Amino acid sequence: MPNGQEDATTVFEPRIVAFFCNWCTYLASDLAGSSRMKYPPNSCVIRLMCSGRVDPQFILNAFAHGADGVLIGGCHPGDCHYREGNYKALRRFRLLRRMLVKMGIEEERVRLEWISAAEADRVRDVIREMVGKIRELGPLKLDLVPKAEMTKAEELIHA
Amino acid sequence: MSDPGLDCRIGVYLCHCGSNIAATVDVMALAEYARTLPNVVVAREYKYMCSDPGQELICTDIADKKLNRIVVAACSPMLHEKTFHNVLSRAGLNPFYLQFVNIREHVSWVHQDHKAATAKAMDLVRAATRRVALHKSLEKRRVPINPNVLVVGGGIAGIHAALTMADAGKHVYLVEREPTIGGHMAMFDKTFPTLDCAACILTPKMTSVGSHPNISLWAYSEVTQVEGYVGNYKVTVCRKPRYIIEDLCVGCQECITACIYKEGKTPDAFNQGLSKRKPVYLPFPQAIPQKVLIDPDACIEFKTGKCKKTCVEACAERNAIDFKQQESIEEIDVGAIILATGFRTFDAQRNAYYGYGQYKNVYTSLEIERLINASGPTSGVLQMRDGRQPQSVGIVHCVGSRDQNTNRWCSKVCCMYSLKLAHLIKERTGAEVYNFYIDMRTPGKGYEEFYDRLLDEGVHFVRGRVAEISDWPAHPSEEGKLIIRAEDTLAGFVRRIPVDMVVLSVGLEPKADARDVARLFNMSCASEGWFLERHPKLAPVSTFTDGVFIAGACQGPKDIPETVAQAGAAAAEVMALIDAGEIELDPYTAYVLEEHCSGCKTCIPMCPYGAIAFDSVKSKASVNEILCKGCGTCVSACPSGSINQNFFEDEEVFAETEGVLLHA
Numbered sequence: 001m002p003n004g005q006e007d008a009t010t011v012f013e014p015r016i017v018a019f020f021c022n023w024c025t026y027l028a029s030d031l032a033g034s035s036r037m038k039y040p041p042n043s044c045v046i047r048l049m050c051s052g053r054v055d056p057q058f059i060l061n062a063f064a065h066g067a068d069g070v071l072i073g074g075c076h077p078g079d080c081h082y083r084e085g086n087y088k089a090l091r092r093f094r095l096l097r098r099m100l101v102k103m104g105i106e107e108e109r110v111r112l113e114w115i116s117a118a119e120a121d122r123v124r125d126v127i128r129e130m131v132g133k134i135r136e137l138g139p140l141k142l143d144l145v146p147k148a149e150m151t152k153a154e155e156l157i158h159a
Numbered sequence: 160m161s162d163p164g165l166d167c168r169i170g171v172y173l174c175h176c177g178s179n180i181a182a183t184v185d186v187m188a189l190a191e192y193a194r195t196l197p198n199v200v201v202a203r204e205y206k207y208m209c210s211d212p213g214q215e216l217i218c219t220d221i222a223d224k225k226l227n228r229i230v231v232a233a234c235s236p237m238l239h240e241k242t243f244h245n246v247l248s249r250a251g252l253n254p255f256y257l258q259f260v261n262i263r264e265h266v267s268w269v270h271q272d273h274k275a276a277t278a279k280a281m282d283l284v285r286a287a288t289r290r291v292a293l294h295k296s297l298e299k300r301r302v303p304i305n306p307n308v309l310v311v312g313g314g315i316a317g318i319h320a321a322l323t324m325a326d327a328g329k330h331v332y333l334v335e336r337e338p339t340i341g342g343h344m345a346m347f348d349k350t351f352p353t354l355d356c357a358a359c360i361l362t363p364k365m366t367s368v369g370s371h372p373n374i375s376l377w378a379y380s381e382v383t384q385v386e387g388y389v390g391n392y393k394v395t396v397c398r399k400p401r402y403i404i405e406d407l408c409v410g411c412q413e414c415i416t417a418c419i420y421k422e423g424k425t426p427d428a429f430n431q432g433l434s435k436r437k438p439v440y441l442p443f444p445q446a447i448p449q450k451v452l453i454d455p456d457a458c459i460e461f462k463t464g465k466c467k468k469t470c471v472e473a474c475a476e477r478n479a480i481d482f483k484q485q486e487s488i489e490e491i492d493v494g495a496i497i498l499a500t501g502f503r504t505f506d507a508q509r510n511a512y513y514g515y516g517q518y519k520n521v522y523t524s525l526e527i528e529r530l531i532n533a534s535g536p537t538s539g540v541l542q543m544r545d546g547r548q549p550q551s552v553g554i555v556h557c558v559g560s561r562d563q564n565t566n567r568w569c570s571k572v573c574c575m576y577s578l579k580l581a582h583l584i585k586e587r588t589g590a591e592v593y594n595f596y597i598d599m600r601t602p603g604k605g606y607e608e609f610y611d612r613l614l615d616e617g618v619h620f621v622r623g624r625v626a627e628i629s630d631w632p633a634h635p636s637e638e639g640k641l642i643i644r645a646e647d648t649l650a651g652f653v654r655r656i657p658v659d660m661v662v663l664s665v666g667l668e669p670k671a672d673a674r675d676v677a678r679l680f681n682m683s684c685a686s687e688g689w690f691l692e693r694h695p696k697l698a699p700v701s702t703f704t705d706g707v708f709i710a711g712a713c714q715g716p717k718d719i720p721e722t723v724a725q726a727g728a729a730a731a732e733v734m735a736l737i738d739a740g741e742i743e744l745d746p747y748t749a750y751v752l753e754e755h756c757s758g759c760k761t762c763i764p765m766c767p768y769g770a771i772a773f774d775s776v777k778s779k780a781s782v783n784e785i786l787c788k789g790c791g792t793c794v795s796a797c798p799s800g801s802i803n804q805n806f807f808e809d810e811e812v813f814a815e816t817e818g819v820l821l822h823a
């Protein structure tokens with residue numbers, strides 16, 4: 001984990017899991033790439049065919065395994081490639097967020113955004129904002145987060 | 160979670176993409192790291208994984224090292240996932256044993272910090288190895304393709320595409336919203352740079368469309384619903400009432416002459432409102448179909464029910480007029496769709512300082528196209544609204560284009576059509592013509608030569624954006640004139656040029672309803688509103704919706720040669736698709752684990768396609784594979800986890816999520 005407790009000077013780097021729909025937000029993030037837009041490297045995209053596939057368990061699972069934030073990206077209302085998957089995503093998202101807040105997970109840590117294939121700047125802005133916000137909030141402190149060991153990955157990078 | 164076990168042998172392939180990835184991500188470290196991951200047998204990096212030698216590398220390893228799972232980390236799966244599916248197939252492996260990782264668009268191109276980018280690439284590769292271990296072998300579904308095609312929009316793009324395919328023996332439905340096909344091109348007198356007569360090249364093509372045995376031409380019609388998927392679209396078309404029975408009307412136009420209105424009273428849209436038409440009319444003499452129509456808002460019979468109906472009398476035994484006609488709904492089945500809905504011109508009133516709509520001698524370029532057209536409102540005589548011929552004309556380029564306040568893009572054709580209009584105006588009236596331009600953009604075959612010709616013809620060119628057009632004279636010589644104020648950036652001072660007539664070279668904009676049309680056909684618009692192509696260079700006429708193609712100015716500003724080239728390309732793509740006879744569909748369908756399903760029916764209303772049925776004998780849900788489009792919305796709704804989705808299995812997504820978060 002980049003936020004080593006052993007070194008108080010390192011800034012906290014939030015980790016965000018981004019579930020993006022294949023037809024809108026994934027394409028927008030591709031466009032951000034081909035337009036060489038810059039945003040912080042704190043999120044990893046998991047591609048799903050539709051935001052409607054985002055099972056609330058995916059979000060819980062992400063938090064349980066150390067995510068500091070979860071971002072869901074889908075097509076704008078009315079633009080869903082599968083007609084209405086995004087509406088269903090929205091319903092589930094609202095319910096789940098209420099529950100998460102009760103569990104002590106701040107509202108800002110889960111975000112659902114409608115981002116069309118053309119809105120690369122929106123991908124950039126949302127990720128920037130989210131990273132900034134979560135940096136302020138600090139790491140998610142859930143007791144269930146398993147302690148990660150110092151890893152091969154870091155050794156290799158620091159080498 | 161099921162354990163992939165010892166027999167899972169993963170090969171990881173990392174692409175440099177030249178320096179596109181390697182300049183930011185430490186690909187060597189990434190390979191070294193990948194080798195430490197569980198089940199990874201081999202990890203290699205290579206300059207271009209998608210090249211022949213790159214692909215060969217994977218094939219050889221699969222055979223030599225008995226690999227059964229492959230991770231490729233390169234560019235976007237939208238670009239090359241298919242390429243590597245084929246590699247696996249060639250090597251005798253099920254293509255879905257591949258996980259494709261995007262470390263270019265999502266990493267190297269968007270991040271600057273090399274360490275952080277490399278770390279993120281490691282996270283993604285680790286996630287992929289975890290996920291791929293759980294992949295199952297899947298079969299693509301094959302469905303037959305309906306060979307009929309729908310073309311929407313009958314401008315030059317739609318016309319050319321329809322004819323190309325119809326000549327090749329495909330049945331084409333051409334749906335045009337207006338009462339005639341022809342689009343913008345039908346309005347022009349001449350076309351740049353050759354100055355050939357627009358009607359001479361367009362009209363024969365329009366006639367062929369009207370008479371082609373393989374084309375069903377439905378003008379004055381609109382698509383209202385689209386269902387289905389590539390190869391098998393079901394399209395609903397609403398045919399608006401013309402109040403004329405098309406099959407009976409012979410286009411003699413006797414009804415128009417006989418109409419009790421001696422003079423037209425309704426502004427003629429085709430002539431940009433520069434003339435008036437009667438309630439029963441033909442949009443222009445060469446309109447196709449050559450069938451008149453009645454405008455119910457203008458017709459006395461519709462308004463009062465008490466007209467003498469001289470039109471009906473004139474139509475006599477042909478009996479083509481039917482005041483009771485209703486709109487009709489047609490349903491057609493097609494395999495592919497080409498959208499060619501074109502553009503609209505910029506509304507010049509939005510730039511208030513140019514005085515359009517305020518000064519009667521300020522015109523748009525499209526109005527001038529009609530005014531100089533031999534079949535236009537003045538039979539081709541360039542007359543101003545007061546009947547005078549202009550002695551001096553100012554043509555203002557880039558109106559509504561290349562402007563932060565309106566549209567940022569270059570409308571591409573305005574420079575050239577402004578030159579064309581300058582030439583035609585000078586030729587017809589002998590007036591002094593001033594062109595005000597920001598930059599002259601003439602990149603096309605014979606275009607620069609055309610510009611040189613205009614320079615020789617004595618047309619004046621002033622480089623600088625026009626600030627204002629007014630009728631405030633500062634000198635007696637400016638009395639009664641329009642005064643154009645512009646900075647001459649070559650001479651270095653501000654000029655006032657008085658002219659009789661101003662032509663605003665309005666730019667091209669997406670049609671007002673482009674977003675609705677995009678939605679109807681399940682595709683996207685770019686941020687400006689032009690239809691979004693699948694890839695700007697490699698797939699310029701394809702969209703992200705398989706089986707839906709775009710051509711012409713609906714994709715972005717284009718001149719006629721480019722439009723025609725694109726229309727031909729779209730027609731070729733469609734034919735390549737439908738001539739294959741059948742199509743492969745992704746196997747990402749949902750399936751029910753019957754032993755777990757409690758028959759609660761939660762999933763059934765979730766599916767937008769009605770693909771889930773309830774089997775009342777077994778009391779279980781069951782998914783119809785043919786109808787399922789693989790969104791997975793039902794899967795995340797099932798309370799007992801008894802529906803799952805191929806390739807997006809819960810376990811696979813969990814493994815990927817844990818993979819990006821947890822260091823191994």
Ligand SMILES: Cc1cc2nc3c(=O)[nH]c(=O)nc-3n(C[C@H](O)[C@H](O)[C@H](O)COP(=O)(O)OP(=O)(O)OC[C@H]3O[C@@H](n4cnc5c(N)ncnc54)[C@H](O)[C@@H]3O)c2cc1C
Binds near residue numbers: 350713719720722
């Ligand atoms: C003033 C002016 C002068 C020009 N002069 C030249 C020239 O000299 N040479 C040259 O090469 N280019 C010229 N151009 C550019 C030229 O107009 C375009 O390249 C060309 O018209 C593009 O053709 P298109 O078929 O894509 O679009 P359009 O001509 O716009 O045709 C689109 C058609 O689709 C129909 N349609 C739209 N929406 C729907 C819908 N939802 N359902 C059904 N039908 C629909 C429209 O009614 C229309 O018939 C000029 C442009 C302008 C504005």
Ligand code: SF4
Binds near residue numbers: 417
């Ligand atoms: S009904 Fe009367 S007004 Fe209408 S088109 Fe016929 S003649 Fe003209």
Ligand code: SF4
Binds near residue numbers: 766770787
């Ligand atoms: S995956 Fe989507 S399309 Fe398929 S059955 Fe489920 S809801 Fe219907």
